[in-house]
Amino acid sequence: MLYIGDDWAEDHHDVEVQDEHGRVLRRERLPEGIAGIRGFGELAGRFADDDTECADVLVCIETDRGPWVQALLAAGYTVFSVDPKQAARHREILGNSGAKSDKGDAHALADMLRTRRHQLREVAADSEVAEAVKVVARAHQTLIWERTRHLLRLRVALRDYFPAALEAYTPLGLTSTTVLALLTKAPAPDAAAALTLRRITAALKGRRDIETKAAALQQALRAEHLGQPGPVSAAYAATVRSLVAILTTLNTEIANLEKDVSTHFGEHPDAGILL
Known part of the structure; x- marks a missing residue:
């Protein structure tokens, strides 16, 4: 499995990819929009092996709606939404400085997903009507x-x-x-x-x-x-x-x-x- 922390902003996404042992495989900044989603797919595919399916790519992000989340769900990734306060508390566990950064937030999201996935809420791929x-x-x-x-x-x-x-x-x-x-x-x-x-x-x-x-x-x-x-x-x-x-x-x-x-x-x- 791949664990990806996605710290989103209005015009970009800072992502970090971790393996199941917590080893950081890659950090990257992706633009918002189609180009960013295409880059996300290329990034995930770079570290996936022949047995890896889209559902084995787990993504943690601080929202449960919007075109980006819908695109991730449509691609078949497993997406987990967390509350910003929940993410902030986990970031404090990882370090005492309290300093906030985009890379640090992406790392905290990936780590929380890897270590506490059972406590997180998976985003449902709702129908258009829902x-x-x-x-x-x-x-x-x-x-x-x-x-x-x-x-x-x-x-x-x-x-x-x-x-x-x-x-x-x-x-x-x-x-x-x-x-x-x-x-x-x-x-x-x-x-x-x-x-x-x-x-x-x-x-x-x-x-x-x-x-x-x-x-x-x-x-x-x-x-x-x-x-x-x-x-x-x-x-x-x-x-x-x-x-x-x-x-x-x-x-x-x-x-x-x-x-x-x-x-x-x-x-x-x-x-x-x-x-």
């Missing part, structure tokens, strides 16, 4: 995480200058259409206190017991609370208005991607079994 599901599901998940980050920023801002709004809106969901609409119309405390029942009722459209909830919201927004001086409050209101715009867009795009996830997943031949 790969498409992974792409849209990953993007959907990322946007949800982004929405959570902006939600937390919104909470902090409201707590700092408009705690009454935080108390009033949290039960409705700070990323809900209702709350985002009200914050768009009235991000400042004085503007929120001036909201009429008609405007609040319009924002609550589609919810149950609208009149009772509208009255409670109006009362909460007009309640006394600790606040900030006028100019500071206006500055906070401007930041909240921007956060609300971002959250509104994220809500729309998350919903759109959710449809794409369902569409791609529905095309998988085993969708019924998986469900």
Whole structure:
């Protein structure tokens, strides 16, 4: 077997080839793209004997996606993906200096693959449909995480200058259409206190017991609370208005991607079994 550590960058790959005894056979820098994959094949073939098959060439890399990984899988190599933190810990085991270098990283990846392969995760050669599901599901998940980050920023801002709004809106969901609409119309405390029942009722459209909830919201927004001086409050209101715009867009795009996830997943031949 051949053990290859592949330390990738945006435009190149530093690779190290080791044999089963840990002897370094070759270190080389390959370009990204078709030329690099061709060079990878030539490099592996240089040290393979007549009994070596592509599956006996094991590759360790700090990613599980992208054209390079797909090309390695298509060529028949056995690819293992590791987390960068996992690779960093193994690099520390090999040396105490803590110095990071491309050649050193490739060496650590090859050594980890040779000595701890049973602890590593092999990358599956997914079908095109499965790969498409992974792409849209990953993007959907990322946007949800982004929405959570902006939600937390919104909470902090409201707590700092408009705690009454935080108390009033949290039960409705700070990323809900209702709350985002009200914050768009009235991000400042004085503007929120001036909201009429008609405007609040319009924002609550589609919810149950609208009149009772509208009255409670109006009362909460007009309640006394600790606040900030006028100019500071206006500055906070401007930041909240921007956060609300971002959250509104994220809500729309998350919903759109959710449809794409369902569409791609529905095309998988085993969708019924998986469900």
